Amino acid sequence: MSCSPPPIWQPDAVSASHIGEFAERVESSTGQHVRDYRDLWHWSVDQPAAFWSSVVDHFDVLVDDVPDDILPDPTMPGAQWFPGAHINYAEHALRRRGSAAAVIAVDEAGTTTHVSRDELRGMVGAVQQWLRDHGVTRGDRVVGYLPNSLPALVCMLATTASGAIWSACGQDYGAAGAGARLAQLDPVVLIADDGYHWNGVAHDRRDDVAQLMSQMPHLRGVLHVQTLDTAAANRNSTLSRWDDVISHPREPVFTRVEFNEPLWVLFSSGTTGAPKGIMHSHGGVTLDHLKLLGLHNDLGEGDCFFWYTTTNWMMWNLVASGLLVGSTVVLYDGAPTHPDPARLWNIVAEHRVTMMGLSPGYLAASEKAGIRPRVDLDLSSLRAIGSTGAPLPAHAYHWVRDNVGASIQLASTSGGTDVVSGFAGSAPTTPIWPGEISAPLLGVNLQAWDDLGKSVIDEVGELVIVSPMPSMPVAFWNDPDGHRYRDAYFDTYPGVWRHGDWITLTDRGSVIISGRSDATLNRQGVRLGSADIYEVVDALAQIRESLVVGVELDADKYWMPLFVVMADGHVLDDNLRRRIVEELRTHASPRHVPDDIIDVPAIPHTRTGKKLEIPVKRLIQGRPSSQVIGVDTVDDPEALDHFRRFAVTSKSPR
Incomplete structure (x- = not known):
């Protein structure tokens, strides 16, 4: 029990x-x-x-030719949903008309643009016509080098309305990183912004756009979005201009495509090789996102949906899908803590957000900054907070209850880019336990399996999905025989999706995420989850953030160091080391106590905020940096440099 x-x-x-x-x-x-x-x-x-x-x-889904048997063969991989049916994602996103707000776009400077449903349809139709004028047809690839802005949303909808395939990359990637993703699709159109703002600084990306164009030999057109003040420099540009294109609104035309036809391509983080292009289908995404947003998140007409994200992350796609259920979606282009740590909370209050989404890191930063949203802001519209990207520690649930509101449902979610959706989460009908995710999501046959492939309860096991989901990828890009797809998810348990997370399914049906199974800590044959350590250590006021890895040195030597980034005004001394050890012994177990506690200036993350445990481990094991991770996949490449000095060239740790 x-x-x-x-x-x-x-x-x-x-x-x-x-x-x-x-x-x-x-x-x-x-x-x-x-x-x-x-x-x-x-x-x-x-x-x-x-x-x-x-x-x-x-949800009264607009779909033609629905077969009598919607899943004739559930075998994975390759299960085909609704064979022969026809559907279009953009048609559902834009099916509602009128003057109600569809989009609220906010930039870092505080400029806000409200776009009605009718105005959004007109913009989408205008861009769709521009795409047609440049020969874009069903199956062509249109790519965006864009921040989280109104043009990104409009261009995605315009592309997919015609049955073309969309993909996007944020401008925090330079030309090399963006090209490693977008260029492999051989796109026919590029839509690019001239730059973006971050932490009050303008980042000019015109040179990167030019380099991207040189990597895309079959471009038929480039649509230029002007965010920075570069009008004079581009007055004679031959590139089409965003403002000119959307100045001629028109009704969009929707092409209903095969249910399993590609909608968009999302990319893996690239931490274990070249970024993989993951294709999802029109039908699978439409149905899954209606379920997730409409049932689990309880969103619908009159609601306002805001999740802090970038175009690099699957959460951007989920925010766009807020339109499917008739909610207003909020797009924020900027740093989450500029000009102050309460930036996201202020957006919620100002725009009467119903559900907001953020990372566990932002909640921890809000707590350590002493922010009191309930006291300082009017959050009466807020009903739920979503959190994903990493396990949410138990103390965060208490902080939200005490400082945001006892009625707020804090809904931790686990999923991934792989399915552009979730595996486990919450619903208005599920209780919330601190440190736990309420339940597997509807339609997700989630189990925890032990080493023998047996389903276990109240024990740590591999997260597996034993039945197909409509939003599972239809294929990887440039994987004609499907071997990369099979190797990614089905190499361990044939016919069963292995996601790569350690989880515990409790006897109440809730889910506890322990961390990545390929980054497992294994002390004397006992598996430990890094999340248990982070929950204790990152809660200390003296610690800004931590990272733990378990390094196999040879057959009988194992080193488990804990790296910590100190909060401003604090130092790592012997007293704090003893405090960390005691906290871990008391609130986790003696096995969770690290071999060494080491101060580092920064912790490296993916660009979606996940700690890079595996690359750090490989650096310490002496692997060359070029074989560990691409620099473009790291939020702060210099952070990796701090770990190279711990590379173990002998058979014993330093």
């Missing part, structure tokens, strides 16, 4: 929620008795065809 604190948040008036209405509809249409969320989840994975058909009906 698992032990955990009592729930910190309990459902209230669940029958009024979208998922409550969905459950009632399931009962009336199928006769299935649904007492609670767990009943609904079991039905959704036991009867996947009935479940996803109910999603289609509940």
Whole structure:
């Protein structure tokens, strides 16, 4: 029997929620008795065809030629959903008309642009016509080198409305990093901004745009977005201008494509090789995001959805899908702590956000900065906070309750770019336990497997998905025989998706993420999760952030150092080392105590905020930097330099 604190948040008036209405509809249409969320989840994975058909009906999905058998062969990989059906993602995103706000775009300087549903349709139609004028047709690739801005959203919708394939990259990547992703798609159109602002500094990207163009030999057109004050320098440019194109609004035209036809290409982080292009389908994304946003996040008409993200991250795609359920979406282009650490909270208050999303790191930074959103701001519109990118420590749940609001549902989520969605999360009908994710998501047959491939409860195991999901990739780019796809997810358990996370499924049905299984800490044969260490250490006021790795040196030697970045005004001395050891012994276990505690200036992350445990481990094992990670995938490349000095060239740690 698992032990955990009592729930910190309990459902209230669940029958009024979208998922409550969905459950009632399931009962009336199928006769299935649904007492609670767990009943609904079991039905959704036991009867996947009935479940996803109910999603289609509940959201009145616009789809033609629906087959009698929507999943004729569930074998993975290669399961085909709704074979022969036709659908278009953009058609659903833009199906609502009127003067209600569809988009609120905010830049770092505080400039806000409100775009109505009708105005958004007109912009999308204008860009779609420009794309057609440049010969873009179904299956062509259109790529964006763009920040999280209105043009990025409009161009994605214009591309996908015609059945062309979209992909984007943020401008924090230079030409080399962006080209490593976008150029491999051999695009026919590039849409690029001249630059972006970050922490009050303008970053000119015109030279990078020129270099990108040189890597794309089959471009038929380039659409230029002007964010920086470069009008004079570009007055004679032969590039098409964003302002000119959208000055001629028109109605978009939607091409319904095969259900499993590619919608967009997202890229893996590239931490273990060249970035992989992951293709998702029109139908799979539309259905999954309707389920995730409309049922789990309880979003719909009249709601406002904001998640801090960049175009590099799958959360940008999920924010765009807020349009599917009729919500207003907020796009923020800028640093999350500029001009002060409360920047994101201020956006929530100013724009009456219903659900906000952020990282565990931002919550920790808010706590350490002494921010009191409940006291200083009007957050009466806020109903839920989503968090993803890393495990959310238990103390963050208490901080949100005490400093944001006891009624706020803090919904930690686990998923990935691989499925552009989630595996586990929350719903208005699920309790919240500190440090835990409420449940597997509907339609996600998630299990924890031990080394023998046996499902386990209340034990740490591999996160596996034993039945197909509609949003699983249809393919990898440039992988004609599918071997890279199979190797990525199905090499360990044939026919079963292995995601690469250590999880525990509790007897209550909640999920605890322990960290990446390929970065597992293994002390004397006992597996440990790095998340357990971060929860304790990162909560200390003296520590800004930490990173732990387990390094196998030879057959019988193992080194587990803990690297810490000190908060301003603090130093790592013997007293603090003893405090860290005692906290880990008390709140984790003696096995979680590191061999060494080492002060470093910075911790490296992916550009989506995940700590780079595996590359650091490989550097310490003596691997050359060029074989460990591409510099363009790291948020702060200099942070890696601090770890090269710990490379173990002998058989014993330093």
